Amino acid sequence: MLENPAYALTDTARIQDLVTRHSWVTLVSHLPTGLVVSHAPILAEPDHSIVGHLARVDADSHELGQHDVVVIVQGPHGYITPDWYVGGPYVPTWNFVVCHLHGRPDLLTADETYDVLSRTVDHYEQARPKPFRLDQVTQYAQQLAPHTTGFRLVPSRVVAKAKLSQDKPAADQAGVLTGLDADQVHANPELAATMRSYGVGR
Secondary structure (H helix, E strand, O other): OOOOHHHEOOOHHHHHHHHHHOOEEEEEEEEOOEEEEEEEEEEEOOOOOEEEEEEHHHHHHHOOOOOOEEEEEEEEEEEEOHHHOOOOOOOOEEEEEEEEEEEOOEEOOHHHHHHHHHHHHHHHHOOOOOOOOHHHHHHHHHHHHHHEEEEEEOOOEEEEEEEOOOOOOHHHHHHHHHHHHHOOOOOOHHHHHHHHHOOOOO
């Protein structure tokens, strides 16, 4: 990822929030035989590590725990048309927030993996009126659990980026926000809210 200081995201609280809110991630391993790519849910831990799980067959294909990995956390993102700018000339671009977590994961024990599975269910069910709990199907869940591999990653390197029109004049930022709020084709209210939360367009 191109590291532009103007877009560098170094605030640990913002990074933690990004990982918490956008916890369906891409995991990339570099094996001697080539790259292996999978997708998985993860949980952000208070110590800034992450925990997650893969199907055991998937984890084996990564030789998980034996090689460094990159976990890619993709936050809000979207197309920005030059039609929204007041000034110029400009070309189309893409606004986004993303984080790369580098390191070598540690494999979890069977009990630790089951705890991650249970907490992952709780995380995604918490907003439902009557949240489903894994202990409602304990016997069935325990039959499936051995076919998963839990992991913990304490990142050795974190690279995060928030490219949100910070480099544009205030009038152009306002135009982007108006477009993201209401454009008939490229409206993206989540991205607009993210820009405002980062102080863009104020």
